[in-house]
Amino acid sequence: FDSASFVASLTQAIDELGLGEVENTVVGTMVYVAARSASPGSSILLRSEFYQALRELDKDGDLAFRVTDEQIMAGLLLYRGGVVEMDAGEGKTVAAAFPAVLHALEGKSVHVITANDYLADRDAALLAPVYESLGLTVGCIQTPMEADERRAAYACDVTYGTAKEMGFDFLRDQLRQGIARGAIDRHGLLET
16 A cells, blocks of 8 residues: 555546545545555544644534543553543543554554443444544444444444443354354253
8 A cells, every 4th residue: 555556646646636635635545545455554634734634624623623632641551451540520531542443543442441321322423423533433322222233333333332232242242153153052051
């Protein structure tokens, strides 16, 4: 993707679309991200021009929010596998979006666990424009959902939900798989 021939063919294709400079930056970056995401283990570093272009295109302010140094640090620590404690109002929603995006762009399914259904729905809706601008899908698990709705939400790149809902979905899945394998012992319990 960084080869001169790829860059030349990409530049030509974008030029043929007749887009402006800002749109060219966004489209080119999204193609770059898609190409890098296809290679397992490759890192994705986005140039500051991309973020500036997004700000210019975001006339309604859908993608705009102010990020603090603490939120960036928390996101980095989460991405590296750390545990972060943040008080109410310190921006857990925004901090969690950074590692969620990075892992999803690496092709991994991401589950963001919140305290309750309201927060899961709010956070998914709030950050959906950000995820979607990067070509990612976002879903949300809620208590009153049917199995097919849950499957659709879990099929997304980033899925929001509560520990209770996701935990019980995991257990139900394991039970179904155990029953399908015939792993029920004489007491009706799954064999380990």
